[in-house]
Amino acid sequence: MARKAVEKELSREIILNAARELFLEKGYQSVSMRSIAKKMGYSHGSLYYHFQDKAELFYRLVADDFSLLFSQQMRIINESKLNALDKLKKMMDAFIQFGLENQFQYEIMFLIQDEDLRRYSRTEQAKCFDLFSTAVHTAAVESLDERSGSIQASSLAWSLFMSVHGFITYCSRFNQSYQEVESMAQNHVDFLCMKLLDHIHVING
Numbered sequence: 576m577a578r579k580a581v582e583k584e585l586s587r588e589i590i591l592n593a594a595r596e597l598f599l600e601k602g603y604q605s606v607s608m609r610s611i612a613k614k615m616g617y618s619h620g621s622l623y624y625h626f627q628d629k630a631e632l633f634y635r636l637v638a639d640d641f642s643l644l645f646s647q648q649m650r651i652i653n654e655s656k657l658n659a660l661d662k663l664k665k666m667m668d669a670f671i672q673f674g675l676e677n678q679f680q681y682e683i684m685f686l687i688q689d690e691d692l693r694r695y696s697r698t699e700q701a702k703c704f705d706l707f708s709t710a711v712h713t714a715a716v717e718s719l720d721e722r723s724g725s726i727q728a729s730s731l732a733w734s735l736f737m738s739v740h741g742f743i744t745y746c747s748r749f750n751q752s753y754q755e756v757e758s759m760a761q762n763h764v765d766f767l768c769m770k771l772l773d774h775i776h777v778i779n780g
Contacts, residue, residue, distance in 0.1 A: 585617055587625045591636050595679050603633065603687070634695045640680040641699035644673055648706050659714040660768060666710050667739050667764045674743035675753040681743060708732035715775060731774065735767055 593614045597606045608629055612619040626632040651657075651665045674681040684696055711732040742763055746756050753760065 585615070585621050585624075587635075589615060590622060590625055590632065591639065594632055595636055595683060598633070598636075598687075599679055599682055603629075608632075630695075637684060637696045637699060640677070640684050641696075641703060643677075643680075644670075644684075644703060645706065647673060648703075652706070652710065659710070660772075663710045663714045663771075664764050664768050666707065667735065667767065668761060670707075670739055671743055671760045671764070672753045674740075675746055675751065675756070678747050678750070681747070685740065686744065704732070704736060707736050711735060711771070714771070731771060735771065738763075738767055 590611065594606070594611050597611055597614060601610075606629070607619075608622050608626075609619040611632075612622050622632075626635070647669055648666055651662055651669060654662065654665075657665065685700065687696065708729060715731065742760065
């Protein structure tokens with residue numbers, strides 16, 4: 576009973592937080608369930624109460640982080656008082672804020688180099704991009720007919736997404752927080768949206 580009490584006290588969240596730091600510090604292949612448990616001062620057997628193996632732990636780590644990002648983005652999409660372009664602006668700004676306030680999570684979600692592990696994040700990355708693409712498409716359709724908007728949305732969304740991603744990764748290299756670059760981030764988002772509108776106007780002729 577004492578062992579079960581210890582296993583239950585060691586929560587899933589505590590394990591995930593410790594594992595995230597070790598994965599980023601040492602790389603996935605160099606981290607074991609034993610080393611994760613040692614970091615927290617527990618026996619490695621106690622981790623198996625929550626996770627079958629290291630791969631399952633990593634998958635839950637990625638899925639939880641993306642779930643948090645999705646929920647933030649969906650709240651913006653569902654804001655009825657904002658027009659489509661303002662929603663897109665707010666989504667990009669919120670994406671930058673998420674990336675800089677959760678730099679450990681963001682690196683695992685989008686920057687992990689281990690090819691065997693990328694498959695765990697590819698599906699979630701695709702969902703994230705689809706959500707972003709939908710916002711771009713909705714903003715574009717306000718100025719383009721529906722068919723033309725659909726054709727343009729994918730390439731426009733990819734360009735905007737990569738521009739925002741690049742901003743996050745650059746600031747993360749210097750460990751800058753969102754508060755430190757908030758004004759610059761908003762200016763970047765405004766510039767991207769301005770270029771989006773310019774592109775739409777060119778298409779419209």
